[in-house]
Amino acid sequence: MSELEFVLAAEGLSVSFPSKIGRTEVLDGVSFAVARGGWTTCVGPSGCGKTTLLRALAGLIEPDEGRIRVDGEVGARSSAMAYLPQRDTLLPWRSALHNAVLGSELARHPRAGALEEARELFVRFGLSDAVHQYPNQLSGGMRQRVAVIRTYLTHREILLLDEPLGALDPLTRTSLQGWLLDVWRELGKSILLVTHDVEEALLLSDRVLVLSPRPAHLRTVIDPSLRRPRSRSAPDFVRQKEELLNLLCEVET
């Protein structure tokens, strides 16, 4: 792939936080690239710094070392990243629709157009009933859908999703995985997903980045190169899942 087929490139990212013993290293020279329009997933043992990685990419923390390039350029990265934090961040006093347009509202885009676009997306992605509901009237799965639409509606290049399905029950989770794939295919954004669910990573992504325990570095990159739609029971899938799990467990011991 040529340089420009990657929308995002991280080069040697190191992040540390002040702690009692001086500084705690969280990321130790992480390098990877995200293909334009592709789905990249980052897995790693829990607490290895996956969230820190996303926050550094979103511009919420400054890396000690390393560079982040968007479209080959350094700088202005945060305006290219749409960050979906791990915990539920819908504003409880806004209806689903008004939550979805938060990004364009903060960017001072015209309101009517944003609402119209959001309404269309709600209809297209099975949220028509939720339009006027407040978050506490929605199920966990619906809330996450609204949050994903909100992330998309920032109209930024790259969606950074931090375990968007982490808090859901297995059934809702499975149906949302399919839903996320639909959204990604139809809207054509580049996605960087963080998850601890190996199956989810293999099911959804073009590339899987495997991080080591803290301080995290990139251990390996896996190209699932499985045909879509993927099946959890296909022999190839089962084999890759097995390998990936072994890799992560080996890393943890």
Next chain:
Amino acid sequence: MSDRAKRVVAPALLLASLFAAWELTVHIAHVPGYILPPPSRIVVTFFLQFGMLWPHILVTVAEVVYGLLLGSALGLLLATAIVYVPVIEWAVHPLIIASQMIPVFAIAPLLIVWLGYGLWPKVIVTALICFFPIVVNGVDGLRSASEETLELFRSLGASRWQTFIKLRWPGSLPALFSGWKIGATLSVVGATIGEWIGATRGLGYLMRQSNALLRVDVVFAAILALALVGLLLFGIVRIIERLVLRWRQPTSG
């Protein structure tokens, strides 16, 4: 009986039995009316003297409403300053707490010396009494925005003003309304204290005058009027709260 009905009937029954006991005691023990009139006499006085009570009620209501508005404005400004400027918090916080140790009875005569017998000393006493719960709850409310939501706003490039008006302020409303409900109740006390110290009109003034004349039934009628004003004010704040915080009520289904 439904829970809703019980909530009306229970306090009504309790109140009715207390009044019945009072009424009986007064009659059986032949307590003279200038020491303790029976409730029936107080109610009769309230209605017979309503024409005389009404102008005093209006004066007290005006003081209470202005005092509550002034206290709320001061409370909100102070709460915002405390949340945004650490130095102000360190400087002002001990003073605010200390101010609550000073009995309002000590300040009210000074205010009357400085500002005369008019409306303003009472408004200020009322504001002084009810601003405290508003500051305390306002600070808690403004700080209740979660770290994740604040980061979301940062990643969306929100300005400080946007973060205040679209996140902190609406998020503070549930706590603020708790403060307002306490403030509304206290404001009636504040206005009465102000009038007690020095006034020519108002329910507090009327109580003092009637007390001196041994018209204990009028004192109680004024207390009844005060209680009704307080209840009405509390009710109004609650209705506004319900309207503003509609999103807190989950609808079934």
